[in-house]
Amino acid sequence: MTRRLDVVxxxxxxxxxxxxxxxxxxAVYLGVASWPVLRGEGLSFLTGNDWAFRKERFxxxxxxxxxxxxxxxxxxxxxxxxxxxxxxxxxxxxPRLRLAVKxxxxxxxxxxxxxxxxLGVVFLRTVMSDLFERLxxxxxxxxxxxTAGVLLAVMVLPTVATLxxxxxxxxxxxxxxxxxxxxxxxxxxxxxxxxxxxxxxLLSALLLALGRALGETIAVFLVVGRAENRLPxxxxxxxxxxxxxxxxxxxxxxxxxxxxxxxxxxxxAILGLGLLLLAVVLALSLGAGALRARLALAQAHRP
Amino acid sequence: MTRRRAxxxxxxxAATLSALTAIGVLLGVLGLVVARGFGAISWRFLxxxxxxxxxxxxxxxxxxxxxxxVATAAAVALPIAAGTGIGLVVYVPAGRLRRTLEALLHxxxxxxxxxxxxxxxxxFFQALGLKKSWLSGGLLLGLMIVPTVAVAFLExxxxxxxxxxxxxxxLGLSRSRLVTSVLLPQAxxxxxxxxxxxxxxxxxxxxxxxxxxxxxxxxxxxxxxxDSPVLALPYHIFVLAQDSxxxxxxxxxxxxxIVLLGIVLALSLGALPLRLKxxxxxxxx
Numbered sequence: 369m370t371r372r373l374d375v376v377x378x379x380x381x382x383x384x385x386x387x388x389x390x391x392x393x394x395a396v397y398l399g400v401a402s403w404p405v406l407r408g409e410g411l412s413f414l415t416g417n418d419w420a421f422r423k424e425r426f427x428x429x430x431x432x433x434x435x436x437x438x439x440x441x442x443x444x445x446x447x448x449x450x451x452x453x454x455x456x457x458x459x460x461x462x463p464r465l466r467l468a469v470k471x472x473x474x475x476x477x478x479x480x481x482x483x484x485x486x487l488g489v490v491f492l493r494t495v496m497s498d499l500f501e502r503l504x505x506x507x508x509x510x511x512x513x514x515t516a517g518v519l520l521a522v523m524v525l526p527t528v529a530t531l532x533x534x535x536x537x538x539x540x541x542x543x544x545x546x547x548x549x550x551x552x553x554x555x556x557x558x559x560x561x562x563x564x565x566x567x568x569x570l571l572s573a574l575l576l577a578l579g580r581a582l583g584e585t586i587a588v589f590l591v592v593g594r595a596e597n598r599l600p601x602x603x604x605x606x607x608x609x610x611x612x613x614x615x616x617x618x619x620x621x622x623x624x625x626x627x628x629x630x631x632x633x634x635x636x637a638i639l640g641l642g643l644l645l646l647a648v649v650l651a652l653s654l655g656a657g658a659l660r661a662r663l664a665l666a667q668a669h670r671p
Numbered sequence: 672m673t674r675r676r677a678x679x680x681x682x683x684x685a686a687t688l689s690a691l692t693a694i695g696v697l698l699g700v701l702g703l704v705v706a707r708g709f710g711a712i713s714w715r716f717l718x719x720x721x722x723x724x725x726x727x728x729x730x731x732x733x734x735x736x737x738x739x740x741v742a743t744a745a746a747v748a749l750p751i752a753a754g755t756g757i758g759l760v761v762y763v764p765a766g767r768l769r770r771t772l773e774a775l776l777h778x779x780x781x782x783x784x785x786x787x788x789x790x791x792x793x794x795f796f797q798a799l800g801l802k803k804s805w806l807s808g809g810l811l812l813g814l815m816i817v818p819t820v821a822v823a824f825l826e827x828x829x830x831x832x833x834x835x836x837x838x839x840x841x842l843g844l845s846r847s848r849l850v851t852s853v854l855l856p857q858a859x860x861x862x863x864x865x866x867x868x869x870x871x872x873x874x875x876x877x878x879x880x881x882x883x884x885x886x887x888x889x890x891x892x893x894x895x896x897x898d899s900p901v902l903a904l905p906y907h908i909f910v911l912a913q914d915s916x917x918x919x920x921x922x923x924x925x926x927x928x929i930v931l932l933g934i935v936l937a938l939s940l941g942a943l944p945l946r947l948k949x950x951x952x953x954x955x956x
Binding site: 374375376377379380381382383384385386387388389390391392394397398401448449450451452453455456457459460461469471472473474475476478479480481482483484485486487489490491522525526529553554555556558559576579580582583584585586590617620621625626629635638639642645646649650652653654657 | 675676678679681682683685686687688689690692693694696697700703704707750751752753754755757758759761762763771772773774775776777778779780781782783784785786788789790792793794796797814817818821846847850851871872874875876877878881882905908909912913921924925928931932935936939940943
């Protein structure tokens with residue numbers, strides 16, 4: 369029997385490697401392309417608070433701060449509502465309604481970010497500046513880190529809800545039945561049995577939602593104010609939340625990447641920001657994967 | 672006893688309120704967009720060119736551009752995702768390598784869309800000298816949705832009963848015949864679902880195409896590859912959302928948002944029955 373070229377095998381393996389290697393290739397490409405700036409700036413690429421490309425100074429601290437604040441607010445708001453929605457779909461509502469809830473949440477997940485951005489520009493911005501005025505907070509406009517965080521919370525809500533629901537559903541129903549059979553109320557069964565069993569899955573859901581929040585560009589760009597190099601004196605000061613700011617993504621979503629094309633060092637700095645974003649998101653994604661694997665392992669060992 | 676019951680009620684109420692909030696947000700978003708943009712929707716809006724920086728005319732070539740980008744993305748993602756699914760199930764031996772490749776596939780799914788845009792700008796636009804091109808946009812969007820398509824395909828592949836595979840092998844089928852005659856036909860619905868879902872995401876994305884493929888005005892149907900940009904629905908909304916206070920423009924922007932939402936939701940609705948079924952089946956297994 370002659371061994372012929374197995375086209376199917378070749379095609380599958382080539383594309384499997386391509387799909388798996390794409391992330392690594394992007395990371396390496398960004399790393400190599402941004403090396404001049406990473407070497408030149410060193411740690412001050414992360415800690416320096418002056419980004420001025422005309423003076424060839426590239427310190428991204430204010431953007432890192434903005435990204436952390438905006439996605440922190442988003443997660444703080446989206447986590448309770450999202451996990452609550454998952455608890456409703458998984459533990460509370462009758463099975464018939466369950467499909468309807470899942471369907472609506474899937475639809476919510478499908479709304480493009482530019483539509484949220486438009487809603488943010490036209491509605492949320494005004495709502496927030498009215499709110500600031502009523503509370504007598506000193507805010508110059510509705511374009512603030514808080515506005516971006518609130519908008520982002522709505523956007524990652526379906527991610528939290530869907531993945532949390534998957535985590536809750538992976539807890540076998542026999543566990544619930546046993547708890548209820550012992551006379552526990554539904555709330556007690558959820559609190560004492562279901563939530564602990566689903567905890568790694570829920571944490572993994574929050575990590576993935578955080579990754580989504582960090583990387584969201586278009587909507588944040590439109591409402592964050594894009595004020596350069598604003599870093600508060602104290603990390604725990606709340607005043608910057610109601611002021612304009614800049615995130616990694618709102619920087620990258622603007623005109624600067626295109627401007628940078630003329631200047632190799634500037635291009636390297638911009639790609640360095642992309643590398644930073646990619647590295648954080650990859651770490652979160654791998655962490656979430658490891659947690660899910662632990663969850664699966666725990667279930668496999670259950671009798 | 673009463674305290675326990677009260678806590679139980681409180682839990683039920685809080686969970687219900689959360690779900691109502693999520694659903695309220697969805698209905699609120701859809702309601703606002705439709706209420707604002709409904710007046711703009713007409714046959715002429717869909718079939719005319721843009722005029723007066725978005726204040727007049729329609730969004731015909733924006734829709735055409737989005738269709739071109741989405742079709743290219745499908746042509747890129749389908750073969751890669753099909754190969755990846757088959758590769759991970761049939762050809763890559765179970766173990767560390769398979770787990771790593773699968774983790775990398777999930778990682779690709781998490782890569783922010785702006786990173787695709789940046790890589791596209793540095794690589795396709797500058798290094799390859801393509802300038803803005805529909806092909807770069809399609810390639811980037813296609814690569815972006817590979818994980819969505821591949822994961823849906825993998826779920827279906829893994830749901831094929833072992834008996835089916837054993838019967839095929841027992842009949843003496845080679846591995847490549849097993850793939851083409853059994854696995855692909857049995858799991859093709861996963862490819863369809865995944866593609867619909869992926870395209871629904873690709874159609875609405877702005878960040879991957881804004882540096883690499885889309886311009887605001889002055890393009891119709893591309894004739895070449897180098898320096899051949901297209902218009903696109905999401906980019907159109909993005910540009911007009913930034914600096915337009917003309918009320919005539921506003922209505923047209925919301926009208927564009929209705930059209931984009933219609934396309935995106937129709938694509939994901941098309942995938943939904945299969946998708947929900949997969950989820951519920953996975954639960955029972």
